[in-house]
Amino acid sequence: MAEVFEEIALLMELKGENPFKIRAYRTGAETVMSFPGDIIARAQSGDLAGIKGIGEALRDKLHEMATTGGLKFYDYLRGEFPEGIFELFELQGLGPKKVAMLYKELGVASIAGLQEAIAAGKLQDLAGFGAKSVQKLEQSIAFHFSHAGIFRQEQVAHDVADILAALRGHPDVSRAEVAGSYRRGKETVGDLDFLVATSHPEEIMAYFTSQPWVADIIAHGPTKSSVHLASGIQCDLRAVTNAQFPFALAYFTGSKEHNVALRSRALKYGWTLNEYRFASTTPDGPPPPTDIHEEKDIYRALELDSIEPELRENTGEIPAAEEGSLPRLVEMDFLRGTFHNHTTASDGRNSLLEMAEAAREMGMEYLGIADHSKASFQANGLDEGRLREQIAAIREMNQGWKDFRLFAGSEVDILKDGRLDYPDEMLAELDYVVASVHNAFQLSEEEMTNRILKAVENPHVTMLGHLTGRLLAKRDPYAVNIPKIIDACAETGTIIELNANPWRLDMDWRWWRLAKSKGVLCSINPDAHSTDGLHDLYYGMRIARKGWLERSDVVNCLKVAEITKLLNAKRERMAATLT
């Protein structure tokens, strides 16, 4: 539904419609995407009143989509332009005006069509297209075919560290930060935004654009430059003064929606807020606040608690900051252990002992081992005999530690029909069980949901692993009704994993507030297949924070005695209910 609103916005831009109307569709798409609940169920039952950004017209359209699976208004708009026209927007430098012109004047309606038109020399005759524009378009096309455009955190983390070090090492730079979606901890980023405070901006721009990791320069001005790195990611740098730095950092960290909300709040105080400063809206208006040195000073001036970058998505953080009800976000230092880790017994690269020692060195007090079960034969899953040997080895090893403990678990396949890959007697011997789907991804949403619900009903299933099976920028999540799963987990006391592998980051951060509101607990699990993999916990932590999770929501923060008790709680509770 959000994608349909996005495409409607694009089509209306092509038609040259009222830009504010277009923005309303974009806002609507954003609202739908980040809605903390079952928006489809709400739309089906017509229960959409009072959602900010969704007015009468968008409400009706959501209802129509949710009940009929289509939208007449959208079909009508689509009929006015050919199918392939959307891909033209993926080219850097092409916006709605130029795409409309290309289509209207030359009949260009795809990237391939554009290539033909360029080859035939047709673009030169078009108003607004000179030789340089054509050359840039050819570059954009080449770039489009050679790069993905979406990057996972772990793909860019090294670039970010290198660039920050280079900027901070320059004698004319007093402060440097990475901003943008990377700083907000998004699961993937489309570009990287850097910011420096300097009194010699032009020198910094020259320095930045001449670095060895720059593949090509997109733009190079006195205070702003854009380049592509070798990895293909676009990287922007802005230079401001020291006094402007907190404003610019807040501005370029975003999100756009968060900024809009902050600016409109500033207006109520009689101030404008931009990337450089507060200013009075009128000459005789209230004087703007002074003494702004850090981002938190900006929030304080607007009578808001300081808002962590991860929360800046305009999904309720501003009202919460106003009334002092922002969450105290969970931190890396709070983690005492983690679950769902593999060893050489299945498809891991390190032994039980090596994994345990690595966890101890990281300062953990416990580590849960969960190798694959036998149905995952491609991953050398354990049969019951090998699993019992592993359990015995873990019990034996635990004798040797006073300050550390291994938990014997398993990542048990949820079979296609919802049964588990081990019988209950086997599961009962384990300290805990992670239940995950590893095959038959193509089931319908109803079948997949029922499959997982059946696993949740099992008293031995302590937690659900990677709930949607997604691989970021590679494989879509499988269809599953997440609100239903969350309700069942709340009902049964089943924990949901936040898989910290940077490819997965699953369950998605947008669902955690719903889970939290129902009392469902989170386990941040690295799904480590090596000792190095344990460090992926960091990526999971960023996502947990993005999901508004606090120390009390994350089971990894519990002490050994507390977590031991919790791992047994569901079994005991369900046994009590039965008797």
Added chain:
DNA sequence: GCCGTTTTCGGCCCGACTGTTTTCAGTCG
């Protein structure tokens, strides 16, 4: 198309860079 201490109509963020259009439009973030 949405919203409201500016409240049912009038306003909705705006600055940097590029290329081409001799004064600015388009794109981007």
